[in-house]
Amino acid sequence: MILDQLTPAEEKARSERSYKLLLLFAMVSMTMMFAGLTSAFVVSKSRTDWLKNFQLPTAFYFSTAAIIGCSITFFLAKKAIQKDQRSSTTSFLLATLALGILFVVLQFVGFGQIVASGYYFTGSASSITTTFLYVVTLVHLVHLAGGLISLLIIIYNHFKQKYNSSQTLGIELGAMYWHFLDLLWVYLFLFLYFFK
Secondary structure, eight states: OOOOOOOHHHHHHHHHHHHHHHHHHHHHHHHHHHHHHHHHHHHHTTSTTOOSSOOOOHHHHHHHHHHHHHHHHHHHHHHHHHTTOHHHHHHHHHHHHHHHHHHHHHHHHHHHHHHHTTOBSSSTTBOHHHHHHHHHHHHHHHHHHHHHHHHHHHHHHHHTTOOBTTBOHHHHHHHHHHHHHHHHHHHHHHHHHHOO
């Protein structure tokens, strides 16, 4: 029996689909984990020691704007490389990296604002409310660290000229993951803001 031979274009398309499906599976798994965390948050809200008047730190508002900016600049980077606009792609990738780092810095500024308000995350002076907030945002930051590492690899590969209008897979996968991180944080932010 003779097996059908795939053309190089078909092989490339199949490989790209496989990578995208793997990333999609990972994102669904992460979504389930955060669904579990927010469900635990909902259940714990009925505790008597739950803080009813807790306000999110202002730095979290700015970090939300920063991560939305990441999605926009990554989208623009993908569009630029599809048109073989290398210098624009470089600018947008570096802007994404800067905004991603700004997001992380602002998250830690937010933690500092919470502590300065007299709320702690661990120890005898902590509350279940702030501990949950800390866990949820820290788990998101861990996933964002993976996004920053992948972004650094994408930038490195871009400088090595591995991407062009016919080869955009790395940038596409990076953009998918960053859009996911963006949507995930916006969901978490809105959840924490409205579900007090």
